Amino acid sequence: MKYLILAVAVILLLIAPASHAADKDKNVILDKVNLEEIIEEKMVYVSVPSLNIRAGAGTQYETRDTVPADYPLRVLTEKDGWYKVALENNNTGWAYKSMVTDAVPSSIKVNELEKELDARSIELEQTKKQLQIQLSLDAKLAAQSEKARMELKEIKNQNESLKRTGHIKSTVVGIAILLLGWLGGFFTGFFKRQAEDKRFLKMMIEANTIKNSLKTK
Secondary structure: OHHHHHHHHHHHHHHHHHHHHHHHHHHHHHHHHHHOEEEEEEEEEEOOOEEEEEOOOOOOOOEEEEEEOOOEEEEEEEEOOEEEEEOOOOOEEEEEHHHEEOOOOHHHHHHHHHHHHHHHHHHHHHHHHHHHHHHHHHHHHHHHHHHHHHHHHHHHHHHHHHHHHHHHHHHHHHHHHHHHHHHHHHHHHHHHHHHHHHHHHHHHHHHHHHHHHHHHO
């Protein structure tokens, strides 16, 4: 029992310094968090002719970069009236809070409007080109439609002409057939009469011959 109590006392002595060190580190972290206020990221803009971006939150720190008026900065944290900011090239540093503003500068608004205007102009040009292409296609289709209509009209005229020609041909053929029939009938009757006349003449000759023969007797 005596040794057990001694062992517990030794363990407690070993644990106590480590626990104290952990609490100390925790307090240091909390102090740091309190010093650097974590805020929601936002955009601010330089409100002075030029602004030094420093390595820390104070003028005693070296200047890392210098940015001109209206330059956009992305705020990461805040400490003692200074913003920790990110530049457009993703470099970070500290900017004095009173030398930046949340208001979007007119120059940036103008640039944004110009960019939007340029984009709209490009869209307008593309729309005009598409419209011109569509109008060209419509014109081609209209020309093809007119050509097809004229060809159809010509075909109809040719059909009408063929119908009239066919009708004339049929009429001529009919007349020719009638004429041939009439001529056939005429010549048939003519030759028939000729044959009858010849037969009658022969009969008359024979009768005269017999008559003369009888008179001679």
